[in-house]
Amino acid sequence: MIISYNWLKEFVEVDLSPADLSAMLTMLGLEVERVEERFTGMDSVVVAQVQEKAQHPNADKLSVCKVNNGSEILDIVCGAQNFKAGDKVALAQIGTVLPGDFKIKRSKIRGEESLGMLCSEKELGIADESAGIMILPADLVLGTPVFDALGMKDVIFEIGLTPNRSDCLSVIGIAREVAAKLGKKITQPEIQIVEESRSALEFASVVTEDADLCPRYAARYIKGCKIGPSPAWLVGRLNAVGMRSINNVVDVTNYVLMEYGHPLHAFDHDQLVEGRIVVRRAAAGEQFITLDGQERTLTADDLTIRDGARAVALAGIMGGQNSEISDTTTNILLESAWFNPSAIRRTSKRLGIHSESSHRFERGADIEAVPRALDRAASLICQLAGGSIAAGMIDVYPVPLSNRIITLRHRRVEGLLGVFIAPDVAQSILESLECAVTAVDSATLQVTVPSYRVDLEREIDLIEELARMYGYDNIPVTMPYARVVSDRPPLHQRIERKVRDLLVSYGFNEVVNFSFSPLDVPERMLLAGDDHRATHVKLLNPLIDEHSVMRTTLLPGLLETSARNANFRVFNQRIFELRRVYLVKPEHDSPCEPLVLGGLISGLRNPEGWNQGKGEADFFDAKGVVENILDALKVPAVKFEPRDIEPFYHPGKACTIFAAGERIGSIGEIHPTVQENYAIEKPVYYFELEMGRLILLVRETTAITAPSRFPDASRDIAMLLPDAVSADSINDCISTLKIKEIEEVSLFDLYKGEHIPEGHKSIAIRVRYRLPDRTLTDEEVSALHQRVVNALVNNIGASIR
Structure with a gap:
């Protein structure tokens, strides 16, 4: 059964969206198999008026028209003859896509320019056949989308009915069901017989x-x-x-x-x-x-x-x-x-x-x-x-047929449905379905079925009606008793455990700090007054002043731990904390408690030893840890961008982490003033990940592609770039070329100094080319590589060295 949403609303007041109405009908047993919006996406077909109609100079069966679309006068070439100057018509403007995937473009027809098309009912998908273009009512406003002006935008529902529901093979039949569920009355069509x-x-x-x-x-x-x-x-x-x-x-x-x-x-x-x-x-x-x-x-x-x-x-x-x-x-x-x-x-x-x-x-x-x-x-x-x-x-009508009368027992209803429906509620439901109901006694109803409900023959049929209208979701589900034990932890616990294990494998130690902090943390962290982390959840009875509010960030606790370790001459530190913070946000009624990962690196890159280097850890050590974590969790589309930098980071030595276009954390060197506020002398590098957002992006499975059996070909590019151009810009530039033969792009050299212009840097990248089904020739690789070089030069201003 196919019904129209607009038609349905003529018989019953419905303020539900098409999606909500579809869900409601399905729950009533009228399964909606398809929902289709009619004439959407065609607002560029507008009401227009033919102001002039003249014979085409180069074609006997064509005319050249001046058509007013409400904002400008357009030249239109038309082959129909069923209209005249002054008629209002349907104009498909340039860019319109008509049914059949026919796109309207600026064109010349026999030497005359045409800036649109006058449409027939067939071309608009309104009718199967039409004798000419569509002539519109004279009172329509110029420039109005045609389907809005004619009220033809609609939503179509295709309902899969069971054979016993013949009463719903009509718009009024569906309206009865909707009205009964919403507690409304239907409006019958107006009939005037003279x-x-x-x-x-x-x-x-x-x-x-x-x-x-x-x-x-x-x-x-x-x-x-x-x-x-x-x-x-x-x-x-x-x-x-x-x-x-x-x-x-x-x-x-x-x-x-x-x-x-x-x-x-x-x-x-x-x-x-x-x-x-x-x-x-x-x-x-x-x-x-x-x-x-x-x-x-x-x-x-x-x-x-x-x-x-x-x-x-x-x-x-x-x-x-x-x-x-x-x-x-x-x-x-x-x-x-x-x-x-x-x-x-x-x-x-x-x-x-x-x-x-x-x-x-x-x-x-x-x-x-x-x-x-x-x-x-x-x-x-x-x-x-x-x-x-x-x-x-x-x-x-010699022998009128009488309506069926069925006896309904309340005890039988409760026994079958497993829920008590009060007698007055049951009577109200049946009356909303236009049944005539009489209470025989406190335990029984006598129900006269309307003539159109041919499916209601027995008591069990009435019980089914009560279940439908009462709501299947209001009927409790009773399952057989069984004890099922699963030792598989939920996803968020598996992710937390994996992150902890990864950090420990990278040489980190986990710390657990108090969830409380002093009131002066925002000032010591250089947070602005309007920063949401500057608003705290206060304790009613703090034990000490330093623990008077709930923490809004993990960083102060980690900095205090780092300073305490330094006092005990532990200078090479890799510590992390995976705990909750407590934020007060205007959009939330109560404080939220997001799970956050905070990590801190300070001192030497490697432990002291005769065979180890003496290099100090830096920003890229922290970035490498984060990259490894995100790679292990298979988080897609990760980017590190130097924008929206937190105030507690050193300017120019920090970045924000994005994944799938969403902010998930940050990395950077701690601001010297913040280090001084916590009595820390050596540079400290900190990274932070918002685990709640991160868990939503984790992929537990990976698609595996068989490696190619054919040899690769690599080409290097050395170039000069302005300092403002990031490595991501290089990768983005190459990826936009959509060259399937490129297997990998890697940056292997960065140099600034002598012989390099001020404000520039020298970068070298290696591009690897390979196909899975054959060996690339030198000529093919050279041609592809030249495309890459041209793109770098033209799109990001690279100077090839």
């Missing part, structure tokens, strides 16, 4: 000879109709739900079919012999040509609609060619009936015919909807095709 004085019985008669297969047959006579195309709103509605427009009368029957879920059929009354309708079984072997042009051989089990001499329709399935609505039709006999589902199903299956009509009758239509659907269609036909309605409805 009858003339002469009775319908003067023009037509109805006889049902097989009342067991056709318990009810109703008809109205409408004369003086004019068959023609349907208005745009009707065509749009039918197209939205996957139906093709035929003419105004047939379209009305299809519209009411989708609206009420009740099939109708319009006969050309002048083609009916004696103006009679007789409902009876066919003769064995009888031949009949249906509307699709196929000749069918009928049996004695097939129910037919006949006139005074022959069959004119297969009951509930398809009409016949001998009485169809044509361009010359003026008088109509409009049918609305109810047929036995099993009879329709049997004939439909045997003949291999599946129509919208048979689909509904097979599942069970609403016998009480027969007169409503008939009057609704008659009213619309008079509005769209003119004509007048004869007095009275011919309604043959």
Whole structure:
């Protein structure tokens, strides 16, 4: 079943988004299989007005038009002839992509420039066919997107219904479900019937000879109709739900079919012999040509609609060619009936015919909807095709069917659902589904089922309705008792453990400092007054003044530990802390407690020894540790950028760490003033990672690519670059070339000093080329390498040495 969101909202007030409505329908048992937005992304098709129309100087069948789009006058070449100056039309401007992936471009047609296209309904995807361009109503505002102006933007839901829910094979049926769930009432379509004085019985008669297969047959006579195309709103509605427009009368029957879920059929009354309708079984072997042009051989089990001499329709399935609505039709006999589902199903299956009509009758239509659907269609036909309605409805309904009455026991509801639904709540739910409910006693309800709910036959069906409307998510889930023990820690614990193990393997020692800090930390850390880390969570009863607030950063504790170790002559330090900090942020109602990794390096790069160097640790040692951690965790798209530097770092000796475009930490040498505030003499390098953000980026699995069996070719590039150009800029420049043969780019030399201009640096990189399936030739490598060199020269200002 396909329904339109805009159409649905005509019958029930819905303030849910399409996504929320889709979820609600699915939870009601009406599974939404597809949601499609119609006419989105086409706002560049606007309302425009043709100001001038002149003959193309070089083509007989083309015209050159001056078209006003509300902001400028454009020259448009057009081949259609169904418009004139002054008409408002749909203009697809340059850059528009029409259905079929047709992009509008500036072009010349037979020597005349065209800056857009005037569109037909077919080109806009509104109709399957069109005779010319689309002429719009004169009251539309120039420059307005066409689909906004016409109200045609919509959302389409495709709902997979179970065969027993025939009541939802209509927009009103879905509206009933939505209204019941939201506690609202549906708005029924407006029906206005103006009858003339002469009775319908003067023009037509109805006889049902097989009342067991056709318990009810109703008809109205409408004369003086004019068959023609349907208005745009009707065509749009039918197209939205996957139906093709035929003419105004047939379209009305299809519209009411989708609206009420009740099939109708319009006969050309002048083609009916004696103006009679007789409902009876066919003769064995009888031949009949249906509307699709196929000749069918009928049996004695097939129910037919006949006139005074022959069959004119297969009951509930398809009409016949001998009485169809044509361009010359003026008088109509409009049918609305109810047929036995099993009879329709049997004939439909045997003949291999599946129509919208048979689909509904097979599942069970609403016998009480027969007169409503008939009057609704008659009213619309008079509005769209003119004509007048004869007095009275011919309604043959000899034995009215009674509605089912089902007894519902509250104890049975609780026993099956496992949840107690109060009797008044159960009654309210059933009444919202338009059931008539009477309380027999405190334990029992008597429920009269509406005629359209053919699926409600037993008590268990009513219990299912209570479960649907009460909400499946409100019914507790009871599982068999079992004890399952898993020793696999969750992801965040596995990551924390891995980070600790990595740092220990790199020679670090873990420290655990107090979670409290003194009030003067922001000043000692050079934090600005508006920095969120300058606002603390205060303790009500601190033991000492130095522990009066909760810490907002790990760095002060690590600096105090470093200073204490230095006092004990431990100068070569690698320490880290993986703990929580406590932040007060305006966007949070309560303090948040993010997990943070802080690491500190100071002193010699390697332990003292006769075979070890005496080099001091520097910024790149800290950066290397961070790179190894992020590489081990397979964190993607890592970048180190010298921006948004923390105030406690030394200017020019720090950077911020980003991964997948998100800030995850920082690295840098501690500012001399901060070192002095903590009585530290030697340079200290600190790195910090926000573990909460980092864990979200960790990849536990890695795609493995087999190494190439073919040899590589390497080329070196030595270049002069301004100091402001980073290594990342080099990598980004090369990666934008998208050369699949490049396997690796590595920087192996950096030099500043003698023979290098002031403000510049000398950098050497090595580019490795390789393919997985063959050996590259020297000529291919040289050509590729030249592309790399040209890109470096042209894009980042490199001077090749």
